[in-house]
Amino acid sequence: MSTSPTRHLDTVKHAAGSPDAAQPWAELGLKREEYDRIREVLGRRPTGAELAMYSVMWSEHCSYKSSKVHLRQFGDKAPHSDALLVGIGEQAGVVDVGQGYAVTFKIESHNHPSYVEPYQGAATGVGGIVRDIIAMGARPIAVLDPLRFGAADHPDTRRVLPGVVAGIGGYGNCLGLPTIGGEVVFDPCYQGNPLVNALCVGVMRHEDIHLAKASGVGNKVILYGARTGGDGIGGASILASETFDAAKPSKRPAVQVGDPFQEKLLIECTLEVFAEGLVVGIQDLGAAGLSCATSELASAGSGGMRVDLDRVPLRDPSLSPEEILMSESQERMCAVVEPGKVERFLEICAKWDVIATVIGEVTDGERLEIFWHGEQIVDVPPRTVAHDGPVYERPFARPGWQDELQADDPARLARPSGGAELRAQVLRLAGSPNQAAKSWITDQYDRYVLGNTVLAQPEDGAVLRIDEETGLGIALATDGNGRYAKLDPYAGAQLALVEAYRNVAATGARPLAVTDCLNFGSPEDPAVMWQFAEATRGLADACRVLGTPVTGGNVSLYNQTGEAAIHPTPVVGVLGVLDDVARRTPMAFREEGLLLYLLGETRAEFGGSAWADVVHGHLGGLPPRVDLERERLLAEILVAASRDGMIDAAHDLSDGGLVQAVAESCVRGGRGARLVPPDGLDPFTFLFSESTARAVVAVPRSEELRFTDMCAARNQPAARIGVVDGDALELQGHFTIPLAELRETHERTLPALFG
Amino acid sequence: MTTRVGVVTFPGSLDDRDAQRAVKLAGAEPVALWHGDKDLRQVDAVILPGGFSYGDYLRAGAIARFSPVMETIIEQARSGLPVLGICNGFQVLCESHLLPGALTRNDHLHFVCRDQRLRVENAATAWTSAYAAGQEITIPLKNGEGGYVADARTLDELEAEGRVVFRYLEVNPNGSRRDIAGVTNAAGNVVGLMPHPEHAVEELTGPSTDGLGFFTSVLKKLVS
Numbered sequence: 010m011s012t013s014p015t016r017h018l019d020t021v022k023h024a025a026g027s028p029d030a031a032q033p034w035a036e037l038g039l040k041r042e043e044y045d046r047i048r049e050v051l052g053r054r055p056t057g058a059e060l061a062m063y064s065v066m067w068s069e070h071c072s073y074k075s076s077k078v079h080l081r082q083f084g085d086k087a088p089h090s091d092a093l094l095v096g097i098g099e100q101a102g103v104v105d106v107g108q109g110y111a112v113t114f115k116i117e118s119h120n121h122p123s124y125v126e127p128y129q130g131a132a133t134g135v136g137g138i139v140r141d142i143i144a145m146g147a148r149p150i151a152v153l154d155p156l157r158f159g160a161a162d163h164p165d166t167r168r169v170l171p172g173v174v175a176g177i178g179g180y181g182n183c184l185g186l187p188t189i190g191g192e193v194v195f196d197p198c199y200q201g202n203p204l205v206n207a208l209c210v211g212v213m214r215h216e217d218i219h220l221a222k223a224s225g226v227g228n229k230v231i232l233y234g235a236r237t238g239g240d241g242i243g244g245a246s247i248l249a250s251e252t253f254d255a256a257k258p259s260k261r262p263a264v265q266v267g268d269p270f271q272e273k274l275l276i277e278c279t280l281e282v283f284a285e286g287l288v289v290g291i292q293d294l295g296a297a298g299l300s301c302a303t304s305e306l307a308s309a310g311s312g313g314m315r316v317d318l319d320r321v322p323l324r325d326p327s328l329s330p331e332e333i334l335m336s337e338s339q340e341r342m343c344a345v346v347e348p349g350k351v352e353r354f355l356e357i358c359a360k361w362d363v364i365a366t367v368i369g370e371v372t373d374g375e376r377l378e379i380f381w382h383g384e385q386i387v388d389v390p391p392r393t394v395a396h397d398g399p400v401y402e403r404p405f406a407r408p409g410w411q412d413e414l415q416a417d418d419p420a421r422l423a424r425p426s427g428g429a430e431l432r433a434q435v436l437r438l439a440g441s442p443n444q445a446a447k448s449w450i451t452d453q454y455d456r457y458v459l460g461n462t463v464l465a466q467p468e469d470g471a472v473l474r475i476d477e478e479t480g481l482g483i484a485l486a487t488d489g490n491g492r493y494a495k496l497d498p499y500a501g502a503q504l505a506l507v508e509a510y511r512n513v514a515a516t517g518a519r520p521l522a523v524t525d526c527l528n529f530g531s532p533e534d535p536a537v538m539w540q541f542a543e544a545t546r547g548l549a550d551a552c553r554v555l556g557t558p559v560t561g562g563n564v565s566l567y568n569q570t571g572e573a574a575i576h577p578t579p580v581v582g583v584l585g586v587l588d589d590v591a592r593r594t595p596m597a598f599r600e601e602g603l604l605l606y607l608l609g610e611t612r613a614e615f616g617g618s619a620w621a622d623v624v625h626g627h628l629g630g631l632p633p634r635v636d637l638e639r640e641r642l643l644a645e646i647l648v649a650a651s652r653d654g655m656i657d658a659a660h661d662l663s664d665g666g667l668v669q670a671v672a673e674s675c676v677r678g679g680r681g682a683r684l685v686p687p688d689g690l691d692p693f694t695f696l697f698s699e700s701t702a703r704a705v706v707a708v709p710r711s712e713e714l715r716f717t718d719m720c721a722a723r724n725q726p727a728a729r730i731g732v733v734d735g736d737a738l739e740l741q742g743h744f745t746i747p748l749a750e751l752r753e754t755h756e757r758t759l760p761a762l763f764g
Numbered sequence: 765m766t767t768r769v770g771v772v773t774f775p776g777s778l779d780d781r782d783a784q785r786a787v788k789l790a791g792a793e794p795v796a797l798w799h800g801d802k803d804l805r806q807v808d809a810v811i812l813p814g815g816f817s818y819g820d821y822l823r824a825g826a827i828a829r830f831s832p833v834m835e836t837i838i839e840q841a842r843s844g845l846p847v848l849g850i851c852n853g854f855q856v857l858c859e860s861h862l863l864p865g866a867l868t869r870n871d872h873l874h875f876v877c878r879d880q881r882l883r884v885e886n887a888a889t890a891w892t893s894a895y896a897a898g899q900e901i902t903i904p905l906k907n908g909e910g911g912y913v914a915d916a917r918t919l920d921e922l923e924a925e926g927r928v929v930f931r932y933l934e935v936n937p938n939g940s941r942r943d944i945a946g947v948t949n950a951a952g953n954v955v956g957l958m959p960h961p962e963h964a965v966e967e968l969t970g971p972s973t974d975g976l977g978f979f980t981s982v983l984k985k986l987v988s
Contacts, residue, residue, distance in 0.1 A: 178875045182906070183816045185778030270776050270819025362775060453875045455906045457963040457970075458814075460782040474969065477785075591968060 018330075019057040021385045028054050037064035043399055050393045058318075058379060058386040061331040062394055065297035066304060069566055072398035075532035076564040079542050082549035083559040090558050092521050095218060101141050101211075102560020103218055104522045106586045108481050111215050113145045116155075116208040116487065116526040116582045118565035122264040123205035127172025131205050132180035132267040133241075136339050138209040139184065139272065140293035143279050144342065146219035147211030150459060151473055152181050154191035154207050155487045155526070155580045159200030161442035161762055166195070169203050170450075171763055177207070178453040183269035184276070187462050188454035190471035191487055192580075195442045198491065201570035206526045206563075208487055208582045212475050219283060222290040223310035223345040226373045230306070230316060231351070232299075233358050233365035234275050234341040238324035241265035241298070241337025271340040271363075278361040279342060285357070287350045294341040300334045300394070302343040303369075307377045307391035310345070314391070316369035316379045330381045345371065405538035415496060417629025419615040424693050431692060432744035434624055436754050438697075439672050441623040444665045445758035446676075463590045467673065469512040469661045474590045482590035484518030486583055489528075490664065491576030492617040493632035498540040499547035502579040503635045506551050507701055508663050509583035514644035515659045515704055517594045517651025518585030523552055525562040525581050530574020532566045540577035541566075548579060554637040557583065587651075594651045596660040597678030598707050603657050603733040605682060606716070607667065608643060609703030610726050613694045619664040620697040639702035646725045647704060655716045658707035667730075668696040668740075670705050675738055676752050683739045684731035692743055695730075707733055767792040767986045769979070770807035772837075772853075774799040774828050778815035779850065779962060786962040787811070790979030799831040808986045809846035809890070810837055812853025814906075814960055824867060824909050825855030834860060846890040846982050847954045851907055854946070854956030863947055863956045864922065865914035870907070871939025879971040880905035880959050881933040882945050886926050889952040890985050894977035901974035903964040905937055905945075910958040912940035912947075922947055930957050 017023075024030075034044040037060065047055050047063050055063060069075060084097055094111055095103035101115035119134025135152055142149045154177050159166045181188045191208070223230065241264065282288055290310070292302045299321070307314040318330050328336070346354050351367065358365035372378070377394070379387035425431045438444050447467065456465040463482060464472035470486040488508035494501025506523065513520045525548060530537040552559055562582075568575045587593060615621050616630030650656040658678070660670045668684075675682050686695040708716050720727040731741075739745040769787045771794055773780045784794035795807050799817075804810065817828035828834060834856070841847045841862050849857035857863045870876060881902050884895040895901070914922070919941055922928050930946035938958070946957025961975030 175874070182875055182908075183776075183778075183819070185815065268819070270816060270821070273776055273778075273816075452877050455875075455877050457877065457904045457906060457960065458778050458782070460779075460785055460963060460966075460969055463968055 018381060018384055018386065021056055021388045024056040025053045030054065032060055034060060034064065038068055039064050043067055046399065051389065056386050058330050058334055059389055061335050062300040062304065062387065065300050065335050066394045067398040071297050071301060073564055074399045075401050075403050075566060076541065077400050078402055079545040082545055086549040086553045087558040088553045088556045090556060093558055093560065097559060097561050099220055101145050102522065102524065103145060104560065104584060106481065106483060108476060108479060109215055110212060110475055110481065111218060112210060112212050112483055112584060113142055113147045114208060114210040114485070114524055114582065114584055115141055115561050116206055116524045116580065117563040118526050118528060119205050119207065120202060120528065120565050120568055123173050124169065124201065124203050126264040127169045128176040129264050129266050131173040131176030133265045133339050134205055134207045135177055135180045136267045136269065136272050137295045138207045139186065140295065140342065142209045142211035143276055144291050144293045145211065146217045146283050147213040148280055149186055149209050149211045149276065150461065151210050151471065152186050152188045152207060153471060153485060153487050154188060155489060156191060157194045157196065157199045157204035157578065159203065160197045161195040163200060165200065167763065173203065173205055174450050174453055180267055180269045182455040184273050185458050187456045187458050189456050189462055189465035190485060191466065193447045193450055196491060196576065198576045202568040202575050204528050204568065204578060206580050208524065210485060217283060219291060223306040223314055223371050224312065225289060225347065226312050226371055227348055228289055228371040229346050229348060229351050229367045230314060230369040231344045231346055231354060231365055232321060232341065232368045233344065233363055235268065235271050235338055236322045236324040236364065237333055237336050238338045239328055239332060239336065242332055242335045265337045265339050267339045274361045274363050275340055275342060278358055278363045281357050282354055285353065287346060287354045289345040289347065291342060291344045294343060296337060298334065298336045298338065304377055304391045304394035306343060306345060308395040310371060313372040313374035313376045313378065314369060315372050318379050319382050320366055320368045322364055322366055330386055403532050403538045404535045405542050406535040407539050408536035414629055415631055419621045419627060419630045422621060422625045422627055428743035431696065431740065432746060435668050435696065436746065438619055438623050438665050438669055439751060440754040440758050442758055442762065444619060444669055446756045447759065448756065449759035449763060463593055464516060464595060467677065468516065468596050470516040470518065472516050472518065472587065472590055472593045480589035480591055482587045484513045484516045484585040484587060486512035487580055488512065489578050489580035490617065491578040492622065492628055494544060494579060495576040495628065496617050496630065496632045498543035498577045500632050500635055501577065502544035502547040503551040504632060504701065505579050505581040506548055507635060507640045508661065509581045510555060510557065510640060510644060511661045511704065513583045513585035514647040515594065515661045517592055517648055518587045519648050520557055520583050520585040520644060522584050523557045523559045523581060525559055525579060527564045528568055528575065528578040528580065529566050530569040534574065537574050544577055544579045551637055555641060592651050594656055594659045596658055596674050598658050598674045598680045598682060598733040599678045600657060601680060601733055603707035603709060604713055604729060605731040605733065606706050606708055607703065607728045607730045608646065608706060608725060609639065610700060611690055611694060611698050611703065612700045614698050614700045618697065618699045620666065633699050633701045636702050642723060642725055643702050643704060646720060646723060649719065650706065650716060655712045656706045656708055660705050662703040662705060664699060666697040666699050667705060672738055672751055672755065675748060676755055680733050681735040681737045681748050682731055683734045683741055685741045687728040687730060692740060767983050768795050768807045769982065770795045770797040770804055770810045772797045772799060772810065772812050772833055774817035774831065776816040776819050777813050779813040779960065782962045783811045783813040783850065786965045786975065786979050789965050790976060790983055792979065792983050797833055799833050802832045802836045804836050804840065809982045812849040812856050814851035814853060817852055817856065824852060825859040828856045829859040838862060841954050844951065844953050846985065848891050848978065849956035850960055850962065851958055854958055857954060857956040862954050863949060864918050865912055865947065867909050868911040868913050869909050870911055875908040876937050877904065877906040878937060880937060882930045882959060883933050885931055886929045886948065889929055889948045889955050891955040891978050891981050892929060893984060894981040900933060902972045903959045903961050903975045904971060905959040907938065907958055910938040910940065912944045914941065925950065929955055
């Protein structure tokens with residue numbers, strides 16, 4: 010794309026003298042009224058460089074202009090939490106996990122680039138979220154990747170999925186970060202709009218938290234990392250803020266290209282300058298590149314900022330100032346450094362072979378001023394670029410089809426009759442792409458590097474040790490269910506939260522805080538906007554009840570091709586803490602004779618279920634009922650049982666229901682199980698219901714009394730449903746599936762599709 | 765006096781801290797060595813850790829071979845300094861001609877991370893004396909370019925001289941010739957392998973503690 014090649018430089022002076030010059034605001038993605046507003050703010054027409062900055066910073070991706078009014082609830086309704094050290098609004102939230110440690114974590118999307126160019130799109134998605142974490146002063150310690158693709162057997166999925174997986178692996182493995190969790194979901198609604206979300210978590214000491222700001226007149230602004238090239242120009246404004254249209258030209262050049270080796274050096278170099286106390290503030294260059302970094306740093310600080318743009322090291326010397334401001338070249342950071350510390354800062358960069366250049370300084374004015382070979386091309390109040398963008402109250406309306414969808418009750422679907430049919434359906438589910446083993450994908454990720462991975466996928470939650478002496482650790486899980494959210498976006502967002510919350514608790518960790526990635530269609534569609542409003546309201550309400558504040562996250566809109574929007578897909582990441590990771594609870598049934606207990610209440614709830622999808626291709630009715638108090642109680646039980654050594658394994662119950670969970674724990678541990686439905690529950694509902702606030706746990710006989718006493722005392726429903734035994738999964742009196750057959754069915758699906 | 769085991773950090777080394785942890789758990793003192801420094805700081809043995817030194821630009825291990833620290837390591841390895849190359853370190857040792865052969869892209873073209881079963885074929889090297897010949901161990905493997913290749917004559921020689929130190933069992937994860945996972949030089953002081961013993965030193969974080977023997981082996985050799 011072009012930013013109107015200017016033959017002579019469009020300086021501030023020139024702009025003031027040529028108010029009527031035509032400008033490509035529409036091509037840059039701005040609306041007429043937005044362009045008018047820029048003219049009003051500046052009291053003149055913007056220069057080409059200013060127009061470039063405003064266009065990227067006021068894009069949906071950077072400004073959250075459609076979502077802002079709804080996102081405010083995460084702050085307004087936030088529960089009080091002593092653990093929150095840095096809340097929503099910074100590059101990433103920071104949570105106190107005890108013993109002087111702070112953890113920062115955030116999830117982001119790289120959906121659109123990953124469809125256009127799967128490998129680089131996914132790779133740079135990892136790179137971007139990792140830099141957010143480094144910029145807070147933390148050492149990144151792991152990555153999780155929730156992924157959603159179109160139908161597993163669609164030819165284009167064969168193009169997108171292997172590229173995305175190789176990109177995540179190629180970047181994360183080379184960066185030395187373990188990739189230890191996430192999800193892989195297939196649904197035709199994501200065919201033209203795959204969702205590639207990435208969560209990064211980092212750890213630091215409390216005293217090392219750094220916030221991005223440019224203060225102190227005379228302090229130097231240093232750009233360090235990769236040279237700036239022509240890649241990713243307009244990535245935020247053009248790619249991430251519009252729907253795809255088959256008739257338009259390729260958007261491939263708007264995708265950035267990543268170099269994980271450069272990023273690895275950037276991590277080590279940044280941590281070293283932080284450790285020596287050399288920086289006032291640091292910001293990463295992600296979406297909107299230098300436009301974002303300079304305007305955000307300047308508006309967060311106390312003074313103004315002057316930048317000499319011609320000092321920026323370039324990969325392509327022909328780039329115009331507009332292109333340099335808009336470039337999203339990867340692996341770059343911007344630091345504010347006191348003059349006396351610049352020399353040492355540059356020395357450390359040189360040690361790591363990282364290019365570093367002083368490009369400007371903090372001034373005593375209130376303006377962000379940018380020069381090109383001595384001539385002024387930008388003169389703006391930085392807040393107007395970074396924070397005071399347009400805010401839209403988009404119209405929203407419950408879509409007409411919602412009632413009909415909810416009325417289409419799965420109770421009408423034919424249920425299996427008899428053992429043989431139950432058995433067949435158990436195997437169909439276990440081998441369906443969404444329920445099948447994902448090791449073909451996750452084995453392409455390094456889960457061992459850094460040596461602190463205690464649990465990794467396919468476990469419910471990932472568990473990391475953060476202190477080798479004390480055993481202090483954290484757990485993380487990400488979840489989302491677009492099918493539930495389509496049926497009821499308010500409940501759907503809550504179901505995403507409670508599943509991640511439950512997954513964290515299943516490992517024995519106490520859930521503390523939330524990050525979210527809200528993936529939706531076009532905000533210009535009132536039906537989509539209604540889904541968004543409902544989902545944010547649902548999530549904020551549930552976070553308040555569970556006491557887990559949203560610390561940050563990301564909104565991805567325009568996940569839509571033509572008229573067809575994706576299912577509303579809020580993906581929620583939950584962070585928890587374990588005082589001693591040696592106490593963690595794995596999912597595998599590892600010992601014969603363990604007693605299996607089903608915790609929670611099971612109802613006939615099949616709306617949006619995996620069973621309805623796999624067996625009947627059905628989506629309708631209402632999703633399972635949310636009960637936040639029950640979720641909280643279940644989490645407390647799981648955490649206490651882990652801490653006191655009462656359980657040997659735990660697995661959360663979600664899509665696919667009890668039988669899917671038990672099958673996974675059997676396969677993982679290499680042990681069979683014999684199940685008996687509790688009184689009053691028919692075998693079908695027992696096996697496949699997706700009622701929430703449930704888990705299955707394996708209890709050693711010696712602990713049974715203590716465990717059941719605890720459940721009874723706390724009013725936690727707990728029913729003994731079987732025993733770990735033999736080498737088959739058996740529903741007594743109905744069917745038996747040899748473990749080998751179960752494993753084979755569960756594990757062959759993905760290799761057959763993609764291997 | 766504690767035994768000092770150096771762990772080299774190249775730009776792009778990733779498992780250097782893990783190798784240091786393993787050395788410490790085995791009872792020796794880990795010493796960080798920097799790629800740009802010829803001085804080995806009087807260490808008694810050296811580990812070249814896993815990772816992507818110099819971004820694997822050109823070819824895995826190809827640039828690291830020419831780094832200042834490797835000059836000294838190559839010289840001292842020829843006079844008996846115990847050197848262990850893990851994954852990328854193995855690639856560096858092959859590029860440096862301290863070990864024969866080369867590592868190529870996995871035959872299935874994917875990066876692979878798995879718990880790998882191995883057989884210890886030679887328990888007489890500086891890094892394997894804690895094992896018994898024929899012992900089977902499980903340690904993580906994670907690489908994209910782990911296919912061990914050499915010409916038939918070299919392979920025959922390696923087999924005849926007992927210089928195949930580890931062989932893949934059950935699954936050959938990368939297309940290595942004759943299932944070779946690791947080899948040694950003729951003197952037995954330089955060993956390279958693709959799997960990662962440093963990731964199997966604690967019950968909590970590894971599939972086993974089978975990797976600890978690498979580090980106790982070298983310690984035993986140096987003390988005796």
